Amino acid sequence: MDQPTEASLQALLAIPVAALGTLHAGAPFVSMVPVALAPGGTGFLIHVSRLAQHTRDMTSDPRVSLMLMAPLTDQDPLALPRLSLEGRAEVITPESGVHAAAAQVYLARFPQAELTLGLGDFSFFLIQIEAGRLVSGFGRALSLEANQIQAALARVSRPDTLDIS
Amino acid sequence: MDQPTEASLQALLAIPVAALGTLHAGAPFVSMVPVALAPGGTGFLIHVSRLAQHTRDMTSDPRVSLMLMAPLTDQDPLALPRLSLEGRAEVITPESGVHAAAAQVYLARFPQAELTLGLGDFSFFLIQIEAGRLVSGFGRALSLEANQIQAALARVSRPDTLDIS
Numbered sequence: 001m002d003q004p005t006e007a008s009l010q011a012l013l014a015i016p017v018a019a020l021g022t023l024h025a026g027a028p029f030v031s032m033v034p035v036a037l038a039p040g041g042t043g044f045l046i047h048v049s050r051l052a053q054h055t056r057d058m059t060s061d062p063r064v065s066l067m068l069m070a071p072l073t074d075q076d077p078l079a080l081p082r083l084s085l086e087g088r089a090e091v092i093t094p095e096s097g098v099h100a101a102a103a104q105v106y107l108a109r110f111p112q113a114e115l116t117l118g119l120g121d122f123s124f125f126l127i128q129i130e131a132g133r134l135v136s137g138f139g140r141a142l143s144l145e146a147n148q149i150q151a152a153l154a155r156v157s158r159p160d161t162l163d164i165s
Numbered sequence: 166m167d168q169p170t171e172a173s174l175q176a177l178l179a180i181p182v183a184a185l186g187t188l189h190a191g192a193p194f195v196s197m198v199p200v201a202l203a204p205g206g207t208g209f210l211i212h213v214s215r216l217a218q219h220t221r222d223m224t225s226d227p228r229v230s231l232m233l234m235a236p237l238t239d240q241d242p243l244a245l246p247r248l249s250l251e252g253r254a255e256v257i258t259p260e261s262g263v264h265a266a267a268a269q270v271y272l273a274r275f276p277q278a279e280l281t282l283g284l285g286d287f288s289f290f291l292i293q294i295e296a297g298r299l300v301s302g303f304g305r306a307l308s309l310e311a312n313q314i315q316a317a318l319a320r321v322s323r324p325d326t327l328d329i330s
Binding site: 015016017019020021022023024026027028029030031032034053063064065066067069071072076077078080082084086110112113116133135 | 180181182184185186187188189191192193194195196197199218228229230231232234236237241242243245247249251275277278281298300
């Protein structure tokens with residue numbers, strides 16, 4: 001990966017909202033989720049209401065997709081940097097050993113989430129990434145393997161997240 | 166629908182890029198597509214390369230989802246207005262009677278698409294909407310039926326698109 005491509009990937013991984021694709025009765029369903037980087041680059045953390053359709057979807061089928069997109073400008077939308085990711089969502093129960101660290105990292109990114117963290121009907125999910133497709137400009141597309149994305153996530157998450165060692 | 170909700174819906178329908186969810190080998194896959202409003206509020210027009218994964222996905226299964234999101238600001242991302250739509254994608258072949266009108270409307274919105282319009286490997290698809298879910302603010306969510314979305318599309322598409330009567 002050349003330096004401009006790596007910079008584009010890192011900028012996309014730092015965006016705080018993503019489009020989440022879930023399977024709803026066998027059909028795709030896309031919704032919006034705030035995203036935080038999980039400690040150590042293991043994936044993305046989302047915090048979602050049990051009442052929301054995407055949450056029920058992930059509970060019945062863990063296969064998901066996340067898409068991160070650069071802010072829209074006056075340029076050709078086809079040139080807009082974006083990253084499509086394929087992965088699996090796994091609930092982090094309050095009893096899980098990583099729940100406290102997830103909550104700490106998530107609150108560091110979204111302090112206003114303190115309100116929903118106190119509500120019983122919100123849960124954390126960890127989205128682990130298995131493959132990706134980066135478009136960093138017009139005609140500049142690159143397929144990425146899980147280990148390349150994890151390495152980039154680890155680099156980006158370091159300054160953002162708390163040290164839980 | 167009250168006036169602020171209707172205004173929020175219209176603003177979202179006017180956004181030129183969407184997250185497209187397709188089915189890829191049974192799993193969800195989310196990518197970015199520029200979107201134009203089809204004449205008469207019949208749905209959304211997208212113009213995609215036959216080489217792209219989302220195009221192959223739509224060709225093998227027409228079920229899709231589109232998500233439109235307001236630009237990110239400093240506010241709580243959970244309050245960000247967004248619209249999730251469920252629908253079906255149908256290719257518009259060059260031989261189709263509506264192909265010329267589709268090209269005209271699309272070029273009026275994306276003049277730079279003249280380049281890709283000339284390439285043989287790009288096709289138009291019409292995405293017809295069957296249901297939707299609008300979030301116009303924190304805790305302000307509303308399920309929409311196909312006819313409500315079509316009516317809103319027709320209202321929004323009028324000033325934007327060409328008169329093809």
